[in-house]
Amino acid sequence: MADVSLGGAPQNVAGIQSSYMAQVQRRRLYGGLTLLILVVLMVSGFNVADDRNAGGFWEGLHQIGDYPADVVSEAWAKRADLPGLIAKYFPALVETINIAAVSTLIGALAGLILSLLSTRGLAKWPRLIPLFRRFSDIMRAVPEIVIALVLIFVLGGGPVPAMIAIAIHTAGALGKLFSEVAENADLKPVEGLASTGATWSQRMLLGVLPQVAPNYVSYALLRFEINIRASAILGFVGAGGLGYELRNAMAWGPGRFDEAAAIFILLFGTIVFFDQLSSHYRNRLTEGQAQ
């Protein structure tokens, strides 16, 4: 009925109907235009991307299965070696997971501090809230690869540059999510603690953290999942771990496809395993909260 009152309250049914129809038509027109713009953008974007690609989409489409088929057939032919190769690359996998785990730990800790400092009502220095927010925005905006590549130049290859790069991004991303949770925290325990003369860190540790911990852990687990993928990708640009081994195996080309296959299997298995694990625990955490 809101339509009627908006349309200057025509009294008769025909008036109501016509103004309603006009409104519907206008909405359809806008919806259609938006859709049209989206379609035009997508089609022209696709053409641009297709033009600037080395191989075209339509020529490449039927080759899409060639490489996986080669890898699978070669891996199948040498299937006896596969367990050995998986064992060989297992340390690289551990490194990839370690990078993700440490960067999540450090990033979550930094994100925790950032979030408390940038939440209204909790911040130690309320005037600096915008500063800390911008700070975590910038940390979030820098893609991991930028920091990783620069640090690889300075520190040399290996897991440390990737760890620092992912930790910085994690701190920014979690800082934002954490602060959204902390905004909804009940301030009464904090006030109670303040009345006993507790310091800021005591108020946060005893008054806020117990309230937000389930959500924080849940977000950190989700981030861990994302960071495993990121750490594998960063390996590909020289930061160690499974991605690095994959690049080397790819560079050797045919004849070593069994190594690539072993790495694919390890990576796939790890990602699926940690996805399931983290979603299981996240469900438990959020269910526990609802009760």
Added chain:
Amino acid sequence: MTTADLSLEKHNADTLFRRKRLLGFAIPAVILVYLGYIFFAFDLPGLAQRANLQNAVTLASDSWSHKVHVTRNNRTGEVSYAVEGERKGTYPEGTRPDWVSGEEVITIDLGGDHIVRYLPENRTEIDIPDFPLIEVQAEGRSLLSNLPEDLPEWISASERRIGITTPEGRITLTGARTEVFNYFPGWELFWFTLDSPYHGKGFGEILFGERIDPERGNFAGALQDWWTNKMWRHQDVAWAIGETILMAFLGTMGAAILALPLAFLAAKRFSPLMLLRAATRRIFDFVRGVDALIWTVVLARAFGPGPLTGTLAILITDTGTFGKIFSEALENVDQKQIEGVESTGAKPLQRYRFGVIPQVVPVLLAQILYFLESNTRSATIIGAITGGGIGLMLTQAIQTQKDWEEVAYYIVLIILMVMFMDWFSGWLRGKLIGRKD
């Protein structure tokens, strides 16, 4: 309550407290032990040796400064002047920087009373305050100099090569050529290269002054020369950023379009066939689990390097993610609206369109827009692997280890691009589904 009951309660509470206290200490202890293990697993003690502080200094100083090379070819006696020693930064014939003077004897004033003189017959004089005049004669492939035996640490000398590093600039001498590097702050030639008539002209002069190039209007000409600047390649950079955003946009939108119908198949509400549901979910899990990295590698074999490969890698991975999120959203829709639409005699398709879609659109749009921003970052990384967009330019600039000011420029642009996409997706979300926060 009897006393026995109370003591039992107390006992239980005590156990609970003890367990909590133990846990409170155990978790930090485990984390500490893990970090200790990482300390050695990542070889942090050895990092100090592997770290190259010289690289860090080069990076920090080069990213905001540039150097001008003055090079004498000792075979031909020719002297050339070039920004960063690059051909595209060479001073045109007959021009040179104003801190160089002389014809027969070329005097290079590095500032701070540091003066280098190129004398005829491949002789060089280097005048540094508080140090005796250095004279070097290049003969064939070797150098004769008057340098003393015990040298300060800013001079390195052998029979073939002498290197002198001063706060004002660097000098290297070999038999084949003599080079002086003079450092200046700022990104040189960012606007116009030396061959452009607009080089060295102020903004006001270009916009409001007399016509500089008789064939072109000032504004159009300046814009064209800036756009085609060979040193900074603004045109290519703009294209690269466009490619990266295009990858993110096409990948995200394509994934959303693909995932929506599939999500119906995976949702318990709408897909009565258990087998179909399970199969669709496994497909989602599979494409998500394979991960963008492997998809990029596999697709690059079929489509070659370029933005299309990156687009498809994002599209495929995100189809899995979107499928999962969308199907969860679809399972949580309110049945009442669907029933209401059904009571008007709507067919199944109309029930979906008017009963379901309006309920899930806000969730879907929020997710799509969030992924649009996050995929801009992914596209940068994928571009570095598959060879497209700003990610590739950044990787190349870092790997050549030469133009750190270009690296700094790309990094600034990437951060601005991601922040812009963040702002844009937030703005669009506010417009489309109302601001939540």
